[in-house]
Amino acid sequence: MTSLWSRLEPLLARVRKPARYIGCEDGAIVPQHGHGKVAWLLAYPDVYEVGLPNQGLQILYEILNERPDAVAERTYAPWVDLEALMRERGIPLFSVDSHRAAEDFDILAFNLSSELVFTNLLNMVDLAGVPVRAELRSPTDPIVMIGGHAAFNPEPMADFIDVAVLGEGEEVIGEITEVVREWKASGRTEGSRLAVLKALAQIPGVYVPSLYGVEYDGDHIREIKPLYAGVPERVMKRTVSDLGDWDYPRNPLAPITEVVHDRLAVEVFRGCTRGCRFCQAGMITRPVRERPAEQVRSMIVDGLQRTGYNEVSLTSLSTADFSGIESVISSIVPDPTACGAPTVSLPSLRVDAFTVGLAAKVAGGRRSGLTFAPEAGTWRLRTVINKLITEEDLYGAVESAFASGWSRAKLYFLTGLPTETDIDTQGIIDLAAGCVAVGKRHTGRANVTVSIGGFVPKSHTPFQWFGQNSVPELRRKIGLVRDAATKTKGVNVKWHDPSASLAEGLASRGDRRIGAVIERVWRDGGVFQEWSEYFKLDRWLDAMAAEGLSPDFYITRHRDEKEILPWHHLSAGLHQDFLWQDWRASLNEFGLEDCRWTPCYDCGVCTGDGLEHIVASPIPPAGGSQGTGQDLSRGGITPVTLRSKSSVGAS
């Protein structure tokens, strides 16, 4: 095992942003490789400045390096300029910590936060000198593993990966290390690859696609079943029961070059039960587990001291819901005018006045703009997606924002949602115009930016049965919003061309046959598909045509209850009939309250895993919550059976 540094070094002055490849971060470890240790290469299949801040990767990096039997390094996708030079000179994928070749590691573990990085994974495996197709790998090749949100439907990647890990990694990486350590000790003999994969499949949360067969009936899946005795029929996601046991990262990585989210991040809770039906992150990370407020405080103080940052982001899917939010903020922002006091950023703001109050408290002098996400233009559509924000909520929040000195608000919307009509789409601009009118009462400069994205249905959500809008339809709807905005003073629209939503939709709900499409796109040069300058819709359409696959079947078609979905054998803990009922409830415009503070719907995640919410406060946060205590009578009949919490064994 030698360092590739001397071969890389002469290339770096010739590429853009060479600091992407040198490591040297605060918090980086000096890897201690050794006999008998399992060597993990943690890979983020996008460019360094996007990948470095990823918390999941940082957490696993630290936990693995604390183990006596493991060592972990990191790698990121080399940008196209360096990749070309590497290929020209035969330099393989390398780690940024000690610039070791990827093939020197036992496990190549990719964190997938989006489906659009799938082609980059193929590219990195290929750059590593490892066969792209799993069936061609020998016992000397590393095990290619994926995890992260986009691994919840790993089927399109089934041909390329050895293992997918469902859910949270803190515990399962140790169990995987032990199995791989045994394999190494046994000498990784010819034919042993199947044995180690079978052993890995025994670990809860670990899915080995090659141990399962998929049978088709025409276009549809007839059956998915294990090919070997002892392989579980269904793989359940892993969930850490108490976040307080895992105060990582303790030694956060602070980069020496600019990255996105260049600040300390402290995760205040995991999971979300607001139940937004479009949101895969919320559905697959249930239940809610809060970090003790005291631990949040010490992680902030420690992290700031270690990194020298003066800004901390309190992360979660909805940080204003954190029970300890006020006490944490008042203890770290003693006096916003004092120099040296850290600034706090609160991503994912809730839409209410309480939240704006928090934002005002942490904003100090910086009142650049506040972001809210009503997601849909009318109350009707918001009951469909279960984002239960009334117009009064939104105007109230915007009112207090403008009254506290902000002059700009940003509103996030999705288009292409189930049951959406042009009235809903127009409603986006009506809402934005309403916000401008509220703002004008406070400042003549009041303006509102509408940011609009095309909705892509995801697996393990109530919308997994919904036929995605076609690209032309999404374009038409975005056009409606843009046209309406030109006639509305004070409203600007930000949007992306929705063509990438086709590829995202294909990969999100695709089955194993989509693997061939992904491989074609990659071989045709389609890497960095999240970067619009590298995305070409025709590449995807041509690849589908070449494979004889129909975009309608995979993307725009509604599915029915009987259909066996490609991830049928994989579980995020949610009962299939809960999701189906919630889908029906959605079509009936029926909103569902947050189960943190109201009776349990028995969605499955607590009951199945013996888990429960860990929330310090028994009552909803000030300022209300998703539907809690709200009049939802504008919705339809209740199709979901409600059960009292005490009867589900989680108490």
Place this chain on the structure above:
Amino acid sequence: MKIRVSYSKLGKIRFTGHRDVAHMWERSLRKAGIAVAMSVGFTPRPKMAFGLALPTGAESLVELIDITLDPASGVTADQLDSIADRLSTSLPVGMSVTGIRECAGTEVSLQEGVVATTWIMLVAEPDGGPDIASAIERVNNSAEVLLSRERKGEKHLDNIRPGILELRSADAELMSSLPADWIGESVGHAIVAVLTTSGRGIRPTELVEVLVPESDPPINPWDHLNRVLRINQWIERDGERVDVLTGRAAHTSVSA
């Protein structure tokens, strides 16, 4: 109190840019617990003034920064050594403090004051064409050395000869005075060059362009420039070049 600090930037960290270095300093000062005075205004910034940008990929023993300490922290001159130590510990691997002194408020700023810097360059001998030693001789014997450079999107032919204040092969004594691990495995003809920083200045890569034969397509100077190290930064005092940190005159010592 305002302090002038010189620091090194060696090894892998040389691939970071000027803005990156500014951020590293902000974080390192906070890690070291050194309170910096803040500018007044809507978004207060720490009062730090950097010297001339070091090109990404170049190394240095003498990068410079002026820092105004928070008056409330009551730092005195005899604490400067301990500040230097704390900073060296907090700075990333490859960067450490190489000099520190109090800086009078009347001193000219680094950006305005520095007129020239000295570089050691390891230049690969070109395949075919004259070798580096004869190229140096040619430059030294010419009154005019033309280089095509872009200004506002247009190509201009500039005579850079007046900005090349000194150019010679580096002798063994000088090379042995450099940090032991600096050269590593890189090879090439070792050159000492004193280049002007006034006006547009001359970059080491631009000097390489005039030392190696022209080619079509134009060369990438980094194909020839194996390593480049800044060893002195000069200001002018009474018509003489003196070191910006130590005030020593040019002929007394090359490296601080």
